[in-house]
Amino acid sequence: GAVVSQHPSWVICKSGTSVKIECRSLDFQATTMFWYRQFPKQSLMLMATSNEGSKATYEQGVEKDKFLINHASLTLSTLTVTSAHPEDSSFYICSACAPGTSGRVSHTQYFGPGTRLTVL
Amino acid sequence: GQNIDQPTEMTATEGAIVQINCTYQTSGFNGLFWYQQHAGEAPTFLSYNVLDGLEEKGRFSSFLSRSKGYSYLLLKELQMKDSASYLCAFSDSNYQLIWGAGTKLIIKP
Numbered sequence: 001g002a003v004v005s006q007h008p009s010w011v012i013c014k015s016g017t018s019v020k021i022e023c024r025s026l027d028f029q030a031t032t033m034f035w036y037r038q039f040p041k042q043s044l045m046l047m048a049t050s051n052e053g054s055k056a057t058y059e060q061g062v063e064k065d066k067f068l069i070n071h072a073s074l075t076l077s078t079l080t081v082t083s084a085h086p087e088d089s090s091f092y093i094c095s096a097c098a099p100g101t102s103g104r105v106s107h108t109q110y111f112g113p114g115t116r117l118t119v120l
Numbered sequence: 121g122q123n124i125d126q127p128t129e130m131t132a133t134e135g136a137i138v139q140i141n142c143t144y145q146t147s148g149f150n151g152l153f154w155y156q157q158h159a160g161e162a163p164t165f166l167s168y169n170v171l172d173g174l175e176e177k178g179r180f181s182s183f184l185s186r187s188k189g190y191s192y193l194l195l196k197e198l199q200m201k202d203s204a205s206y207l208c209a210f211s212d213s214n215y216q217l218i219w220g221a222g223t224k225l226i227i228k229p
Contacts, residue, residue: 042221043207043219043220043221043222044163044207044219046216046217046219049216091160093162093163107150107151107211107215107217108153108165108168109153109165109217110165111155111162111163111164111165112162113161113162114161114162116160
């Protein structure tokens with residue numbers, strides 16, 4: 001259980017294009033998903049918290065108009081990097097909280113496999 | 121304020137035992153997580169501690185002392201495949217994870 005998928009696994013694009021990354025919870029419903037970015041040899045950086053049916057909450061310094069997040073259903077959140085530039089090249093990872101047991105809330109985050117974005 | 125600290129890198133020998141420490145400071149606390157991350161891959165969940173004490177799960181164990189703001193991950197019978205980064209993170213009062221920078225564990229034959 002608690003499987004999260006991401007698509008695509010990697011993408012190479014030209015500067016100025018937009019790239020959409022999908023994050024799906026395969027065997028559970030996730031009201032909250034998280035989007036992270038990780039540069040080589042650095043720690044995870046939370047970009048935004050995505051809530052189903054409402055606007056995402058962005059971390060300080062993350063441009064909401066550049067990184068568009070849509071959480072349209074309980075199993076799907078998308079991150080669109082608009083007008084991507086070489087400095088946006090990074091490893092983008094989503095995570096979701098799986099439901100707890102016995103009616104308890106779980107806040108264990110399960111990660112998708114990540115999307116490696118390279119902008120030329 | 122909030123902060124979390126863990127060693128940058130550790131080296132151990134195959135078959136041995138290694139303990140990776142993590143210290144944290146926060147006013148609101150809802151548990152301590154350990155994740156494993158192999159190079160080029162996403163993190164995978166290892167353990168969660170919210171009460172003091174030791175949680176054992178196969179070759180891996182995790183310990184928490186809330187009064188000391190301290191946790192460790194203990195890996196026994198090390199295998200080469202255990203070479204990875206180990207991330208500790210605590211859940212704050214808003215249930216948001218605050219991540220450490222990760223400890224790169226190098227296993228030598």
